[in-house]
Amino acid sequence: MPDDDRWGLRRAESRRFPSPAALAADTGHAARLSVYLTDLLSPHDLTLTPGALDPVRGQSYGEMAAELLPSSPIDLLVLAYDVPDISPGRAVSTYLTHICPGQPMSFAVSDQGRAAAFTALSLIRTYAATHPRALLIAVEQADLPYDPGVPVTLPAAHAAIALHLDAAAAAALSSVTVLPDTSPSLDVLSGLEGLDATTVILGGGLAGYAEDVKADRVVLADPAQPMTGVWESLAGLDLAASGRVAVADYDPGLRYLCVAAFG
Structure with missing residues (x-):
């Protein structure tokens, strides 16, 4: 952490995308995506849903995240997601580094369910001393063109959020906790009570x-947005008037309890 205890959340913004990605109109991409997914699914005895790519209805995380990039330079960019991208051939965090002011160091966090953005935020906090101007982008797209063979909760809409973090924060980031193998009935109330949040x-x-x-x-x-819902709600707050804010969620499949405290 930096010495300046004001480091934290300067602002949060969210955006929903009512239409598929521009890339979805590329019939060549749809054909390649069909071959790629078929090859990945067949060893697991899974198949594409008939007609799921005619047309492609999903969103591209590169396209979504590009809409939320800042106009001034940053030092670190972290992308968090759970549902697979419809453009699996693109290294999205590398692409964002290329187009983002400052050409920041970047990486992605995935395979964490609802905890992905919390894990990303915790990692950003550890880099704050050397990379204080940071951006967390969490994205989820609402289309999966195959049955994954296990229960999943898809979001209702394509959505993205951006948390802008630096030393001129409106709400200092005081803690981020991701607890594995938890039960909300046993752990969440005691965890939130200790934060004394407004x-x-x-x-x-x-x-x-x-x-x-x-x-x-x-x-x-919004319960229909499993990963971005809590952060959309954070983006809707007046941080200056909200006092100490705690953001909490629980992934019932992975049994992760996640809490972030601001202010």
Whole structure:
């Protein structure tokens, strides 16, 4: 962490994308994507859903994230996602480095379910002393052209959020916790109580605990957006008027309990 205790969240923004990616109109890409996914799925006895790529309905994380890049230079960019991209041949974080002011160091966090953005935020915090101007972009697209063979919760909409972090923060980032192998009924209330938050944002995995949370204000995130919902709610707050803010969610499949505290 930097010596300046003001480092944290300067602003948050969110955006939804009502249409498929521009890349979806490329019939050549659809044909290549069909071959690629078929080859990946066949060893697992899985197949593409008939007609799922005619046309392609998903979003490109490169296209989505590019809409949220800052106009001034940054030092670090971290992309967080869960649902696979419809453009698997692109190294998205490398592409974003190329087009982002400052050509920041970048990497991606995936395979963490709803915890992906929390894990990314924790990693950004560890880099803050040397890379203080940071950007977290979390993205989720709503189309999966095959049955993965295991229960999954797809988002209802293509959505992206951006957290801009630096030493001129509106709300200092005081802690980020990702706890594995947890039960919300045993762990979430005690964890939130210890933060003494004024405003608590609960993701869909914790909506049932809203009446038990001790805070001046409890905000329920959109449960139809498994990963970006809590951060969309954060982007909708007036940080200066919200006091200490805790953002919390639970991934029931992976049993991760996630809490981030600001202010």
